[in-house]
Amino acid sequence: MSMLARFSPESLTSDKYEEVKRRLNEGGHWPPDGLEYHVCFGSDGQLKVSEIWASNDQFEAFGQRLGPILEEVGITQSGPPELLDIYNQERF
Numbered sequence: 001m002s003m004l005a006r007f008s009p010e011s012l013t014s015d016k017y018e019e020v021k022r023r024l025n026e027g028g029h030w031p032p033d034g035l036e037y038h039v040c041f042g043s044d045g046q047l048k049v050s051e052i053w054a055s056n057d058q059f060e061a062f063g064q065r066l067g068p069i070l071e072e073v074g075i076t077q078s079g080p081p082e083l084l085d086i087y088n089q090e091r092f
Helices: 014-026 056-073
Strands: 003-007 035-041 048-053 082-085
Touching: 003 056, 014 056, 048 056
Parallel strands: none
Antiparallel strands: 003 048, 003 082, 035 048
């Protein structure tokens, strides 16, 4: 079953977000297996991220690659991500 992960990093700027994406791309880690949808939203300095994953196992596996990059770039989370099972998902 698909799951939704919602992240609320502390003071996430567009520059830091783009740096993480650059490093993931250069490392061949983007897009990761199992990621169905990714969205970054909000105002610069207060950006948030939501993702839909095919499975929790794939989400956890990617987290092992992502965590060190976030640390290197200086992105900290305000708490653990909110993880929710998806009841229904439709594309239009």
